[in-house]
Amino acid sequence: MSGPVAIGQAAKETGIKVPTIRFYEEIKLIQPLVRTDGNRRQYEQADLRRLSFIRHARELGFDLDAIRNLLTLQDDPNQPCTVADGIAKARLADIERRIHSLTALKKELKVMIEGCSRGSVSDCRVIETLADHSLCVDDHNHGS
Amino acid sequence: MSGPVAIGQAAKETGIKVPTIRFYEEIKLIQPLVRTDGNRRQYEQADLRRLSFIRHARELGFDLDAIRNLLTLQDDPNQPCTVADGIAKARLADIERRIHSLTALKKELKVMIEGCSRGSVSDCRVIETLADHSLCVDDHNHGS
DNA sequence: CGCTCTCCTCTAGTCGCTAGAGGATATGGG
DNA sequence: CCCATATCCTCTAGCGACTAGAGGAGAGCG
Numbered sequence: 001m002s003g004p005v006a007i008g009q010a011a012k013e014t015g016i017k018v019p020t021i022r023f024y025e026e027i028k029l030i031q032p033l034v035r036t037d038g039n040r041r042q043y044e045q046a047d048l049r050r051l052s053f054i055r056h057a058r059e060l061g062f063d064l065d066a067i068r069n070l071l072t073l074q075d076d077p078n079q080p081c082t083v084a085d086g087i088a089k090a091r092l093a094d095i096e097r098r099i100h101s102l103t104a105l106k107k108e109l110k111v112m113i114e115g116c117s118r119g120s121v122s123d124c125r126v127i128e129t130l131a132d133h134s135l136c137v138d139d140h141n142h143g144s
Numbered sequence: 145m146s147g148p149v150a151i152g153q154a155a156k157e158t159g160i161k162v163p164t165i166r167f168y169e170e171i172k173l174i175q176p177l178v179r180t181d182g183n184r185r186q187y188e189q190a191d192l193r194r195l196s197f198i199r200h201a202r203e204l205g206f207d208l209d210a211i212r213n214l215l216t217l218q219d220d221p222n223q224p225c226t227v228a229d230g231i232a233k234a235r236l237a238d239i240e241r242r243i244h245s246l247t248a249l250k251k252e253l254k255v256m257i258e259g260c261s262r263g264s265v266s267d268c269r270v271i272e273t274l275a276d277h278s279l280c281v282d283d284h285n286h287g288s
Numbered sequence: 289c290g291c292t293c294t295c296c297t298c299t300a301g302t303c304g305c306t307a308g309a310g311g312a313t314a315t316g317g318g
Numbered sequence: 319c320c321c322a323t324a325t326c327c328t329c330t331a332g333c334g335a336c337t338a339g340a341g342g343a344g345a346g347c348g
Contacts, residue, residue: 008325018326023305038313040326053275060249060274064304074271081268085260088270092253095246102243105204109236116229124225126232127218130204131197152294162295167336182344184295208335 004034004042014051021051029054029068062091148178148186158195165195173198173212206235 011018024030025041030050034042043051050071057067066087073084108129115125155162168174169185174194178186187195194215201211210231217228252273259269 006326017306019306020304022327027304036313038326040313049275057274058304060253061246070271070274073268074275081260081270084268084270085257088253088257088260092250092257095250095253099243099246099250102205102239102246106236106239106243109204109232109239113229113232113236116225116232124217124228126225126228127214130201130214131193131218150295161337163338164336166296171335180344182295184344202335 002045004044005048007041007043010041010043010048010051013048014055016051016055024051024054027064029064029071060091061095062087066091146189148188149192151185151187154185154187154192154195157192158199160195160199168195168198171208173208173215204235205239206231210235 005013007018007021010016011021014021016024021030022041025032030047033047036042053071053074054067057070058064062070069087070084073079112126112129115129149157151162151165154160155165158165160168165174169176174191177191180186197215197218198211201214202208206214213231214228217223256270256273259273
């Protein structure tokens, strides 16, 4: 029932910061919108939904280009779903790659930290491991 | 035994790209170094080791600031190791947080993709899920 | 000598914002 | 009705960690 809201309220409702909303407008993720007499932006419910969509997609790690694609799809709901599906799948693959890589890093860091003698830097395993790649537990670069 | 090398060779040996090496010099991660008569940079073995250290630390996800700290420690090996240890531990915690978060994202994306009807966008679960946060499998934001 | 390759410096662009200056408008109380 | 404060406006510049490209100088080889 609530009518159009100002940018501050929109920020509150969507969890996107005010300057970020303006930035999204600037790069045309959201349409140039209606202003009040005093030149203030007004956000309708549909705009708020669009912003929430963007926020949620960002939280899932989609980049703005992917989001732009998804929004275009959403604007034209008779298009086939396969494009959205593809974007999401690419994202999933990327996330899986990253989890894999981070897990390897975690292992290496743990070994480093556990080997730390807490003496002086001269026999610190952390520094030493970083300095000499050949000490790595396993080489996460040959794995990708 | 090999003497000083040019930047291209240094790039090859350390796996850091030529412009990146120059960038590291600009931001003073590596010292202003000796040049040849023809104004070309020359890298000694010690420089190459420093660059490898940086690369390895970057691969482990340390930011340049953290690396700067670690390098300072390395330059002065009588300092206690606890600082390096702390930096590494903070990094580990960060990685664990990220793995956790990415795992939640992965779950959500999977549900989205599996629910995709492959029909038109109008009944695409991917779009729908993004549009309505309340459809999330679990809310990874309240978990942090 | 000419050819090519590598090197040099410099500027500008990437992504996704964030911060701040400097000014206009809106709202509520006295 | 006036003033204080809050919110808004536009604009420019900055962040991190590079990357790309222009335009020119030097190095090495046949």
